[in-house]
Amino acid sequence: MDLDVDYERPNVETIKCVVVGDNAVGKTRLICARACNATLSQYQLLATHVPTVWAIDQYRVCQERSRDVVDEVSVSLRLWDTFGDHHKDRRFAYGRSDVVVLCFSLANPNSLRHVKTMWYPEIKHFCPRTPIILVGCQLDLRYADLDAVNRARRPLANILVAVQVSLPGTSCACLRAVLDFLYTGVFTPTPELDAMELLILTDRLCLPRLQALTEQYAVDELLRAFMQHVEIDEQVLIYLEMTQFHNAQQLAAWCLHYICTNYNSVCRRFPREMKFMSPENRAHFERHRWPPVWYLKEEDLYLRSKKEREREEQLQRKQHSRSKWCFWRPSPHVS
16 A cells, blocks of 8 residues: 655655445445544434535544554545445546545445445456455444435425334233343343244344344253153244244254254154155254164164074074983992
């Protein structure tokens, strides 16, 4: 990376950083956060618009915040904001750039597709040797209603609308567990809590840590019932495909291990359910079942050979009668 010397301030090396990406992906807000060292609420982000030129001007005012020390070298970071329109010419911004920050919106999949189809070829055309940093912006809008966000971004849209989110099939105990975790960071199960229902809700709300804690809770409950000699085969079969569908991979792996370990007993009790398992699960059972098929064949061969040997020995005993022994006792001598 070629570093230019800042002639206004000797002993300070200047790095030119160009920020590119689609319109409304958060490029200017990213620069403002670095330049002004300030964060805005979601309402402020949606209710106001910051022009691209304002970001450059504001950053020139706040030059002192751009100075950092990297590897004992004083560095001045100069950020160049650009327009997100695909048809506009940005070659003036790419000139003598040291690094390019390529932004996309985590709430807009199209902006990520444009990274590969439009932005990356353009960057490689104008500055083929410049490092590229891919940055995902707008994480707070990732699971938001995009239609509501777009309506809020329109001019004169100052009306806040409360949206009621429906969660069908969710009990109060399940919702209380989610709220407790979000506010305290602690998962506190209750006796009336349904683990499968909570797993479905955590997958829907994208809460991976709570999902992992719920999986551990479900496994502990199954093991506790098993140690108390309660049949859990049916519950494990119910859990298996539900957890696979709702991305609870740890609990699904435990269910697969349990079924493989107790394969014969589960098949005898639930032959229909095992028959209608998915092809992937059936293939997994065939590979990892215990006892395996080769062991059963060897055992069957051993038992048949043992019976045949016993039958042969029994026939031999019948054909050869027992030998009769004669004991001769001499008569007493008469004088």
